[in-house]
Amino acid sequence: MALTPYDVLIIGSGASGGMTAHTLTKLGVKCLMLDAGPAFDYDKDRSLRPVYDLPYRGFGKPGRFPHITQANEFTAAIWADEKENPYSYDPKDPYYWVRIRRIGGKTLVWGRASWRLSDYEFKAKDHDGFGDNWPLAYADLAPYYDRCEPLLRVSGRKEGLPQLPDGVFLEDQSKDGPSVTRFLEEAKKRGIPTTKQRRAQGALASSMNLLLPDAMATGNLTIVPNAVVREITTDRKTGLVNGVNFVDRRSKREMHAKARVLVVGASTLESTRLLLNSGIANSSGVLGHYLFDQFYVKNTVQALTPEAGGGGGYIARFTNLKSKDKNYLRGYAVDFGSGGTPDPKYFPLYGEALQKALNANRGRGFNATTMGSVLPRFENHVSIDKNVIDAWGVPSLRIQARYTDNEFNMAKDAMNTLAELCQASGFELLEKHDRMVPPGESIHELGTCRMGESPKTSVLNKWNQAHDVKNLFVVDGSAFVTGGSQNPTLTISALAMRASEYMAEQMRKGEL
Amino acid sequence: MLALPAAPALLAQEMPKIEVGVPDAGAETVAHFFSAPQLAALRRLSDLLLPAMGETPGALEARAPEFLDFLIGESPADRKQLYRAGLDALNAGARRKYGKAFAELDAAQADAVLAPLHERWTYDAPKDPLAAFLREAKADVMAATVNSREWVQVVSQRSRTASGTGIYWHPIE
Numbered sequence: 001m002a003l004t005p006y007d008v009l010i011i012g013s014g015a016s017g018g019m020t021a022h023t024l025t026k027l028g029v030k031c032l033m034l035d036a037g038p039a040f041d042y043d044k045d046r047s048l049r050p051v052y053d054l055p056y057r058g059f060g061k062p063g064r065f066p067h068i069t070q071a072n073e074f075t076a077a078i079w080a081d082e083k084e085n086p087y088s089y090d091p092k093d094p095y096y097w098v099r100i101r102r103i104g105g106k107t108l109v110w111g112r113a114s115w116r117l118s119d120y121e122f123k124a125k126d127h128d129g130f131g132d133n134w135p136l137a138y139a140d141l142a143p144y145y146d147r148c149e150p151l152l153r154v155s156g157r158k159e160g161l162p163q164l165p166d167g168v169f170l171e172d173q174s175k176d177g178p179s180v181t182r183f184l185e186e187a188k189k190r191g192i193p194t195t196k197q198r199r200a201q202g203a204l205a206s207s208m209n210l211l212l213p214d215a216m217a218t219g220n221l222t223i224v225p226n227a228v229v230r231e232i233t234t235d236r237k238t239g240l241v242n243g244v245n246f247v248d249r250r251s252k253r254e255m256h257a258k259a260r261v262l263v264v265g266a267s268t269l270e271s272t273r274l275l276l277n278s279g280i281a282n283s284s285g286v287l288g289h290y291l292f293d294q295f296y297v298k299n300t301v302q303a304l305t306p307e308a309g310g311g312g313g314y315i316a317r318f319t320n321l322k323s324k325d326k327n328y329l330r331g332y333a334v335d336f337g338s339g340g341t342p343d344p345k346y347f348p349l350y351g352e353a354l355q356k357a358l359n360a361n362r363g364r365g366f367n368a369t370t371m372g373s374v375l376p377r378f379e380n381h382v383s384i385d386k387n388v389i390d391a392w393g394v395p396s397l398r399i400q401a402r403y404t405d406n407e408f409n410m411a412k413d414a415m416n417t418l419a420e421l422c423q424a425s426g427f428e429l430l431e432k433h434d435r436m437v438p439p440g441e442s443i444h445e446l447g448t449c450r451m452g453e454s455p456k457t458s459v460l461n462k463w464n465q466a467h468d469v470k471n472l473f474v475v476d477g478s479a480f481v482t483g484g485s486q487n488p489t490l491t492i493s494a495l496a497m498r499a500s501e502y503m504a505e506q507m508r509k510g511e512l
Numbered sequence: 513m514l515a516l517p518a519a520p521a522l523l524a525q526e527m528p529k530i531e532v533g534v535p536d537a538g539a540e541t542v543a544h545f546f547s548a549p550q551l552a553a554l555r556r557l558s559d560l561l562l563p564a565m566g567e568t569p570g571a572l573e574a575r576a577p578e579f580l581d582f583l584i585g586e587s588p589a590d591r592k593q594l595y596r597a598g599l600d601a602l603n604a605g606a607r608r609k610y611g612k613a614f615a616e617l618d619a620a621q622a623d624a625v626l627a628p629l630h631e632r633w634t635y636d637a638p639k640d641p642l643a644a645f646l647r648e649a650k651a652d653v654m655a656a657t658v659n660s661r662e663w664v665q666v667v668s669q670r671s672r673t674a675s676g677t678g679i680y681w682h683p684i685e
Binding site for chain 2 (some may be wrong): 053056102355
């Protein structure tokens with residue numbers, strides 16, 4: 001029986017791989033999709049379980065996920081095992097690399113936050129002189145954002161902010177409690193823009209339920225799970241890629257898949273790792289460089305509101321817009337929410353006195369988390385560490401990244417601004433701090449395979465196409481030039497859609 | 513003539529589901545990580561941190577100290593050291609102030625030794641081993657209690673939201 005024929009080989013089934021498959025298959029392009037992990041059945045592979053029936057009573061096996069703070073004992077099976085998937089870093093500069101190796105990837109558990117980037121990001125160098133511009137502008141991506149938001153069922157409220165372009169939203173008309181309303185008023189008085197969250201809605205907002213089913217329904221997609229890709233193979237005569245070597249995750253059986261066009265959407269650092277291990281597409285020398293993410297200051301402020309109530313929202317980046325007005329470049333966004341009960345740690349009590357205080361303060365919690373822009377720097381980079389091999393014999397990454405004064409100054413300013421806002425709103429401030437989680441914990445790692453106009457300083461062109469190898473596309477967060485303070489997934493989806501349409505057109509014309 | 517049970521061959525092919533319990537339903541944890549004085553201090557501390565209140569079980573009823581003996585015994589070296597040093601410091605503080613082990617103090621005396629629990633939480637952990645231990649133990653004892661069978665079975669009858677049940681993802685092959 002003949003192998004299933006296909007034109008495009010896609011590595012990865014998450015936001016970028018999923019959107020690529022969705023776009024291409026609807027245009028009649030036959031695709032084969034490989035993912036390192038298994039598919040799973042939402043009904044059969046999960047069950048209700050009381051916490052006391054877990055082996056570690058909900059604490060999780062100690063030391064199982066040293067770098068994944070997001071994992072808990074219920075969800076442990078979702079996250080990529082750290083022993084099977086090791087990596088390295090200088091102990092002075094810890095990096096938390098968080099991975100999910102399953103059909104759907106990180107879209108199975110993402111926070112759903114869906115923001116558009118603006119020309120403050122796409123043309124950041126024009127704006128403040130630092131770094132580089134993207135080789136495309138907001139106007140180039142807007143039509144794709146328009147189509148992605150309905151696919152991802154994004155809810156939100158329009159604000160008309162140039163730094164946070166409005167989208168095609170399920171309208172959010174939710175009301176806020178009196179405390180949050182006061183907070184919003186105090187922000188407005190200070191010229192600080194706020195809005196509702198913009199989130200993908202639904203019990204599940206994953207490529208698994210939003211993108212792959214429609215792609216499968218076209219008859220143009222075959223998905224192969226448990227395929228751990230080792231390297232990309234190249235035709236020596238033409239210099240074009242012609243396939244990938246992979247192994248079955250469970251048996252380690254060696255396989256090869258051919259490719260007429262190869263799309264890599266394995267997630268930011270996995271895609272770059274694959275290209276580095278394959279020794280391709282790097283005439284510029286920048287593959288692996290310009291690693292950045294968003295820094296997180298979790299619970300920058302924790303406060304008590306005078307009355308229990310609900311509601312929450314988002315502060316959009318507002319600094320350094322008209323001119324440089326701070327001791328740092330760019331800016332931060334804030335997620336804030338209320339209505340919970342503060343963690344017992346914030347009450348200097350124990351025993352019955354603590355329980356009384358928790359009862360008295362039920363529903364009066366308010367907290368805010370800062371998400372700050374990280375400047376892309378050449379020296380923050382990844383490289384192959386030949387001494388660190390994963391469970392399938394693939395060399396892994398050494399990650400070198402650290403935050404700088406720009407990020408520290410921004411965090412301090414965010415803390416002071418939020419503390420002042422809480423106090424002006426009549427909240428009792430329980431704690432404020434400006435300490436960031438380690439780089440990578442945001443799970444918004446970006447860059448290392450960046451786009452650009454010039455093949456001398458970038459790996460990809462404005463179509464996510466490798467300058468050096470025209471039938472190779474890299475469509476995930478690794479392509480970013482600069483990220484801003486907005487969560488990146490919506491932009492990743494839009495770029496993948498745009499790259500796919502270009503790719504299909506090039507194939508139709510016989511260029512690929 | 514005897515009536516035979518219906519279709520014994522069919523009965524043999526049924527796949528019944530049997531309700532099984534958890535280890536804590538019928539047995540006690542054997543504590544073997546902490547020394548006897550450390551475990552005694554941990555039991556007293558746990559009872560103070562989360563005593564039984566009315567119908568609601570406390571840390572001792574939930575066997576939280578014994579569970580933590582198991583958990584800490586499996587934990588990385590720095591966590592083990594934090595707990596051992598902290599429990600030793602509780603006993604040392606009790607002896608220095610009152611000439612007795614921590615487990616033998618009354619509530620007022622214990623409260624004096626537990627003074628760090630009355631300090632405000634700060635992002636950076638305190639350097640003092642007792643203070644650093646107490647802030648972790650406060651959270652761990654509460655979690656070990658609230659996640660116990662004893663707690664969940666009592667509290668879930670009162671409140672639908674505090675059910676202690678979650679969606680567990682099965683391990684992949």
